[in-house]
Amino acid sequence: MQITLIGAGFCGSTLAVELLRQGGPDTRVTLVGQPETFGRGVAYGAARPEHVLNVRAKDLGADAQAPTGFADTLALGERGRMAFLPRLAYGEYLQSHLQQATESASGFARIEEEAIGVDRVPGGFRVLLANGEDFFSDVVVLTVGALPPQRLAGVGPRLAVDPRYIGWPWQDGAIDRIPPGARLLIVGAGLTMADVAVTLRQRDHRGPITALSRHGFLPQAHLEVPGAPLELPPGVLQALRDHDLRTLVRTLRQLSTVVDDWRRVVDALRPHLQPFWRGLDQAARARFLRHLRSHWEAMRHRVAPAVSKQVQAMQASGQLRVLSGRLLRARLGVHDVEALIRPRGGESTWLGHFDVVIRATGLDTDIERTSHPLVATLRDSGLLGADPLGLGVDADHHLQLRDPFGTPVTGLYCLGPLLRGQLWEITAVPELRTAARTLAARLLSQQARAGRGHATDDAALREAG
Numbered sequence: 001m002q003i004t005l006i007g008a009g010f011c012g013s014t015l016a017v018e019l020l021r022q023g024g025p026d027t028r029v030t031l032v033g034q035p036e037t038f039g040r041g042v043a044y045g046a047a048r049p050e051h052v053l054n055v056r057a058k059d060l061g062a063d064a065q066a067p068t069g070f071a072d073t074l075a076l077g078e079r080g081r082m083a084f085l086p087r088l089a090y091g092e093y094l095q096s097h098l099q100q101a102t103e104s105a106s107g108f109a110r111i112e113e114e115a116i117g118v119d120r121v122p123g124g125f126r127v128l129l130a131n132g133e134d135f136f137s138d139v140v141v142l143t144v145g146a147l148p149p150q151r152l153a154g155v156g157p158r159l160a161v162d163p164r165y166i167g168w169p170w171q172d173g174a175i176d177r178i179p180p181g182a183r184l185l186i187v188g189a190g191l192t193m194a195d196v197a198v199t200l201r202q203r204d205h206r207g208p209i210t211a212l213s214r215h216g217f218l219p220q221a222h223l224e225v226p227g228a229p230l231e232l233p234p235g236v237l238q239a240l241r242d243h244d245l246r247t248l249v250r251t252l253r254q255l256s257t258v259v260d261d262w263r264r265v266v267d268a269l270r271p272h273l274q275p276f277w278r279g280l281d282q283a284a285r286a287r288f289l290r291h292l293r294s295h296w297e298a299m300r301h302r303v304a305p306a307v308s309k310q311v312q313a314m315q316a317s318g319q320l321r322v323l324s325g326r327l328l329r330a331r332l333g334v335h336d337v338e339a340l341i342r343p344r345g346g347e348s349t350w351l352g353h354f355d356v357v358i359r360a361t362g363l364d365t366d367i368e369r370t371s372h373p374l375v376a377t378l379r380d381s382g383l384l385g386a387d388p389l390g391l392g393v394d395a396d397h398h399l400q401l402r403d404p405f406g407t408p409v410t411g412l413y414c415l416g417p418l419l420r421g422q423l424w425e426i427t428a429v430p431e432l433r434t435a436a437r438t439l440a441a442r443l444l445s446q447q448a449r450a451g452r453g454h455a456t457d458d459a460a461l462r463e464a465g
């Protein structure tokens with residue numbers, strides 16, 4: 001059985017390694033990826049030296065069975081294991097992890113090309129590449145990461161194609177071209193804003209910076225020394241088992257009044273969230289997104305203490321101000337960019353003048369609006385349905401995609417942040433590596449059942465949890 005993974009970032013490379021380890025070196029795995037970030041992906045391939053990981057080194061092993069693998073590979077001491085290392089170092093680790101697992105694997109092939117289409121054909125799929133070549137595969141897994149950022153709502157068509165609008169800050173050295181005195185509007189106040197702020201500080205940017213987000217929450221920081229793991233009380237566990245969002249929030253409020261640090265509560269909840277989310281109906285998921293998402297994301301996606309200190313210093317000096325509100329419109333004026341903003345909770349609007357607008361609103365998972373060539377083609381050809389809340393693809397419990405009518409497309413899978421609709425907590429290394437291991441076991445057990453492959457059976461699935 002030929003298994004093709006499209007996208008050679010964290011998920012593609014980790015899944016390839018899992019398939020070869022669980023299935024043996026002659027398992028037929030093809031990894032298709034963009035040459036620039038092959039084996040690293042966007043987060044660790046397009047990073048700058050000043051960008052650090054937001055997880056401690058000791059927890060970032062690519063292998064679900066060896067979570068300390070990253071720190072072990074670098075032979076870090078106790079201090080290094082607790083540190084937040086540069087993302088570029090993690091990219092190098094991922095590449096060598098893939099290299100080691102694949103160099104003597106006879107079944108493995110790497111293709112450094114963009115995949116632009118996947119057609120269903122009898123018994124499987126035909127994968128089309130940007131160079132005009134194509135090949136057959138029994139199984140295809142989309143490991144394409146998040147979608148390219150869409151234009152911000154309200155950004156006018158002339159501004160959208162002008163250098164004064166930066167849709168993706170790390171593309172083509174966009175940040176490097178910003179004049180040091182420029183007045184900046186950053187839309188979004190989360191992790192990407194923190195990255196942009198750190199880079200601007202490195203570059204001695206002098207101009208004023210306004211960060212705008214719905215609630216104006218800045219990402220919270222990790223503690224220098226993390227608190228001890230917390231055991232959740234029975235009331236919280238029961239609410240999680242019952243998929244009862246209202247009771248969960250109430251019991252968590254009570255809990256947070258007696259626990260010394262809220263981070264311990266967030267960390268204790270995390271392993272329970274995939275099954276909890278799966279059991280919520282669409283109305284409860286929509287309620288969560290409307291009322292709780294911003295709060296959750298600010299607490300859950302924390303930055304390294306040093307990053308937080310830099311952002312706070314910029315705030316304290318008055319260079320960075322954080323506004324809560326909505327961007328209603330941004331367009332090119334006579335001399336600069338005019339941005340019409342509605343502050344949160346008010347009816348009045350405010351017209352701000354800026355030199356550059358930067359989009360920093362986080363992961364894009366909206367399948368219906370995407371311009372990602374492959375995903376848009378799959379959507380338009382009816383092979384891929386969208387999550388109704390815009391959280392990526394529609395998939396079943398086994399991560400197999402469903403078409404727009406809700407029917408599973410046999411043999412077409414997804415792994416990565418586009419599964420947010422199915423799993424919610426599926427964007428960071430700890431959840432992704434576990435999902436990669438489970439999916440590899442599933443694919444190999446299917447192969448065994450088909451009677452054509454290696455002696456892998458459901459025991460592998462059970463072992464993978």
Ligand SMILES: Cc1cc2nc3c(=O)[nH]c(=O)nc-3n(C[C@H](O)[C@H](O)[C@H](O)COP(=O)(O)OP(=O)(O)OC[C@H]3O[C@@H](n4cnc5c(N)ncnc54)[C@H](O)[C@@H]3O)c2cc1C
Nearest residue numbers: 007009010011041042043053054114115144145416428429
């Ligand atoms: C800036 C940033 C920082 C992050 N920092 C952390 C962190 O510190 N800790 C943490 O746990 N998580 C972090 N994350 C979360 C991160 O998303 C995951 O850790 C992980 O990298 C996601 O892996 P992925 O494979 O799904 O996506 P990616 O790693 O982005 O890989 C997808 C790859 O697919 C390629 N691709 C897309 N379409 C095609 C196509 N048609 N043909 C061929 N190739 C294609 C892309 O070019 C890309 O290389 C960060 C995310 C971002 C964006």
